[in-house]
Amino acid sequence: MYLKCINGTCSCDAKMHQYDNVTKKCHVLAGQTCHPILDRDDGESRDDCAVDSSCVKGLCKCRRGLQIHSNNTCMQGFGKPCDESNPCGDSTLSCRSKLCQCKFLHHAVYDDPLGNTF
Numbered sequence: 001m002y003l004k005c006i007n008g009t010c011s012c013d014a015k016m017h018q019y020d021n022v023t024k025k026c027h028v029l030a031g032q033t034c035h036p037i038l039d040r041d042d043g044e045s046r047d048d049c050a051v052d053s054s055c056v057k058g059l060c061k062c063r064r065g066l067q068i069h070s071n072n073t074c075m076q077g078f079g080k081p082c083d084e085s086n087p088c089g090d091s092t093l094s095c096r097s098k099l100c101q102c103k104f105l106h107h108a109v110y111d112d113p114l115g116n117t118f
Contacts, residue, residue, distance in 0.1 A: 018050045018073065027051070029072035034060045050074075062089075076100050 005011075012019045012026035020027050027050040028034045034055035037046045047055035052074035053062050062074035067089035069075045075089025076082045080100050088100035095101075 020051065028055075028060050029053075030060045030062050030068045030074050031072050032060055033058055078102075 017026040049060035066074040069089040082095035094103040
């Protein structure tokens, strides 16, 4: 699903999709339009969103506690544990003392619903 021919090779559209090596499919990135899919085997509704996100009102949204990163993947949010393998998902955050914190110390307030500091 979502494969297209790029330079003679089948690939995902990197701007809107991400290839998942486990499922062997292209999935819709966070923040992009998604569609629920009815599973033919068990009749359950699934979606076409990438890992750590789900389809909410037609858009792939990150699961609770994660934020959309600049590459439209879901990563750790403010106050969440972080390290090299679990980086913070916002350019205004940095991993300090193994927690996602405001990058600039003069930013005293982080607005979680908006995903920014002020």
